[in-house]
Amino acid sequence: MKGTTRAFWLFVGPFLIGLALFTFVPIGWSAYLSLFEARNTVTPTVFLGLKNYADMLTDDAFLRSLGTFLAFAVFIVPLTFVLSLALAMAVNQIGVARAFFRSVFFLPFACSYVVASLVWKMSLFSGVETGVANKVLAVFGGDPIAWTGTVDPPWYWLVLVTARLWLQLGFYMILFIAALQRIPDHLYEAAWTDGASPGWQTFRYITWPQLRGATVAVLTLNLINAFQAFDEFYNILGDSRGYPPFARPPLVYLYYTSLGSGGQDLGRGSAGAMILTVIIAAVTLLQGRVFRFGRA
Amino acid sequence: MAAQHSRRSFLTLAGMLTAGSALAACGSNTGRGGSGDTTLHQWYHAYGEDGVQAAVKRYAAAYRGGHVEVQWNPGDYDSKILTALQSSAIPDVFEAQVKLDWVRQKQVVPLDDLLGDAKADFVPELLKSQTVDGHLYGIPQAIDTQVLFYRPSLLQAAKITPPTTVDELVEATKALTKDGVKGLFAGNDGGVSVLMGPLLWSAGLDYLNADNTAVGFDDPRAAAAFGKLRDINKSGGLLLGSPTDWSDPGAFTSKRVAMQWTGLWNLPKIQEALGDDIGVLPFPAMDASGKPSVPVGAYSAMVNARSGNVDAAKAFVKWLWVDQVQDQVEFATAFGAHLPARASLSAKAPKLQSGVGAQVVKFVADGGKIASPAWWSARSNTALSDAVARIAREGANPTQETQKALEVAKAELARARG
CATH class of the missing domain: 3.40.190.10 (Periplasmic binding protein-like II)
Structure with a gap:
């Protein structure tokens, strides 16, 4: 028994120390800072109570970023969902080189967000005529477009969304493929015997209900991911002087507030982070209730 | 069994030691100070022009009052300074533009006594931009415009x-x-x-x-x-x-x-x-x-209040950015094009006597505005x-x-x- 206990701490201990040191302590500290006037200091002295929270909840820029990302989530979550499911079904049904296609579509997930963002910004969607997208446009006789710089129409969304889809689809596709492969063949055989037509009918009554677990997981992860958007936004639209007021995710706004190079307002930044945490937790719980997460 | 146990104990111990030394490395104030072998840490952001890094290392090496270690900081230098000032004794000396909150949090040291007679020579607007509540916190190194x-x-x-x-x-x-x-x-x-x-x-x-x-x-x-x-x-x-x-x-x-x-x-x-x-x-x-x-900015030499060697750091700042006039001219004009922070030095820089250089000197004199107060x-x-x-x-x-x-x-x- 003693040996087991020791082994438990040996294996769990280092992880727990890391988790406590780099996750729990900062979360607690952040909650503490959110109640203080904490500009350029992590050991504040001026207690403000809930003033930072009131400040953030009336801060036009913060509210706008929350609104933008609610809209973004409503758009990107279903899109990622449908595309990754379609990709999974296609790859799963393909007769030749299945492993090859699976790897090809999964590979982008292993790519760094920063690297992908820079490739998107500086090569694919560069605003000058040598950018890939502009070269394609030129073939059809179009003038070069400043993809990340044009606000009307907001072409920057095209850059952001394609980068995100390229990076993420493969991962969700793998989740769906795993779930698809767990559906027993005899269900399909029974359905066909009973006269169900392959295609929509089989999908609607066999595949879809069987994918429940994966569906909920993908939706939940996707939604959290949408609210945590940072990397590709920061690297595609941000620059050394700051970030434009549009397509600004809450995390990017909070990053500039609490850790920006002009001055670090850790009190308001922490208050915003707490608010965002509550929102993500609430939405996830709500989603869990709606989809009866864990009871699938 | 015993052997296995001792191996586990060893691993546990090793793990704890690693964690311990990692923690110790976080606070790298070695507490050295006062004596003749003082080591000062000086930080610069990464200047894009060739030759600056070698030059500032050369200046530091020439200092006789102690050992100065220069750190070159590529990337987001301004954020790095903000974070360092909140808890670290390093750097002792760094370049930045003073911010109100640093003064309020007592993270930087007043440098009023370093200028002496040279005070009248510095561009008054620049000194004013590095002054808060009547105290000067940075010695302007060069003018950027x-x-x-x-x-x-x-x-x-x-x-x-x-x-x-x-x-x-x-x-x-x-x-x-x-x-x-x-x-x-x-x-x-x-x-x-x-x-x-x-x-x-x-x-x-x-x-x-x-x-x-x-x-x-x-x-x-x-x-x-x-x-x-x-x-x-x-x-x-x-x-x-x-x-x-x-x-x-x-x-x-x-x-x-x-x-x-x-x-x-x-x-x-x-x-x-x-x-x-x-x-x-x-x-x-x-x-x-x-x-x-034209906007005018000046990275200025400042001293970290948490430094263990505030006096030594101030002495070094005075030596380099007040006394070493030739180095200041070279720093401002030999690599990229900056303007010296002192009126008398513009006259010593050949590049500023005619053409574009001379024009810009006039722009700054007539319409220079502090870029980030x-x-x-x-x-x-x-x-x-x-x-x-x-x-x-x-x-x-x-x-x-x-x-x-x-x-x-x-x-x-x-x-x-x-």
Whole structure:
């Protein structure tokens, strides 16, 4: 028994120390800072109570970023969902080189967000005529477009969304493929015997209900991911002087507030982070209730 | 079994030791101080020009009062300094522009006693920009400025003269756009971050008033000035989406634009690419109550209050940035193009006696404006640049947006003044 206990701490201990040191302590500290006037200091002295929270909840820029990302989530979550499911079904049904296609579509997930963002910004969607997208446009006789710089129409969304889809689809596709492969063949055989037509009918009554677990997981992860958007936004639209007021995710706004190079307002930044945490937790719980997460 | 146990104990111990030493490494104040073998840590941001790093190491090595270790910091240097000042004894000496909160949190040390007789020689505006509540916190190392570079040949071809008003700048941006060349480049954000200050100055306004007691743009003409940036953005002649940003001369030297707003420090690269086909201008005035202006910034040598060797650090700062006059001239003018922070030194720099160099010296003397005042907070700056971005890029109502930023700036100033 003693040996087991020791082994438990040996294996769990280092992880727990890391988790406590780099996750729990900062979360607690952040909650503490959110109640203080904490500009350029992590050991504040001026207690403000809930003033930072009131400040953030009336801060036009913060509210706008929350609104933008609610809209973004409503758009990107279903899109990622449908595309990754379609990709999974296609790859799963393909007769030749299945492993090859699976790897090809999964590979982008292993790519760094920063690297992908820079490739998107500086090569694919560069605003000058040598950018890939502009070269394609030129073939059809179009003038070069400043993809990340044009606000009307907001072409920057095209850059952001394609980068995100390229990076993420493969991962969700793998989740769906795993779930698809767990559906027993005899269900399909029974359905066909009973006269169900392959295609929509089989999908609607066999595949879809069987994918429940994966569906909920993908939706939940996707939604959290949408609210945590940072990397590709920061690297595609941000620059050394700051970030434009549009397509600004809450995390990017909070990053500039609490850790920006002009001055670090850790009190308001922490208050915003707490608010965002509550929102993500609430939405996830709500989603869990709606989809009866864990009871699938 | 026993052997296994001892191996586990060993692993546990090793794990704890590793964790322990990692923690110890976090706080790297070695507590050395006072004695003759003092080691000072000096930080610079990574200057883009070749030779600066070698030069500042050479200066440090020549110091006889102690050992100085120079650290070169590529990447987001300003954030790194902010974080270091909150808890670390390193660096002892660093370059930055003073911020109100550093003074309020007692993170930096007053340097009033270092200047001595040299005080009168420093550009007064620069000293003022590094002074808070009557105390000087940074010794200006060199002046950085930004100007409008243009190619005279293209202006001649388009039969226009160098713009002297903001409206003429809008017209020139349009007129110079042809044959795949755009009129103007002022950053991939449509000029929002670099032209925000110059636009205020063009209307005779500023971020804050002269004694930092009130917001400096509580005036309907601020909205009008920002509206001009909307005109520039709408003109069709503004380059966007360039692979390099405003601080790099790439768009101008690759002949993609006829005019670019960028740092004077790029002058050597621009001369190399374009030879004599170079003109420089300050940002023009909007109307009669404004003046042509150029932003002026100065990284200044400062001393960390948490340093274990404050006195040694101050002695080194005085030695390098007050006494070593030859090094200061070389630092400012030999690599990129900066201006010395002291009036007497401009006369000693051959590059500043004629041509573009001499012109820019005059721009700074006549219309140099402090680019980031200590009292102008990051929050105010975000609010104002958000407003300008919405006005110039999204076509939002200039008056309403400016008013929102004004309210934030007023609240911030009230907080700062306590």
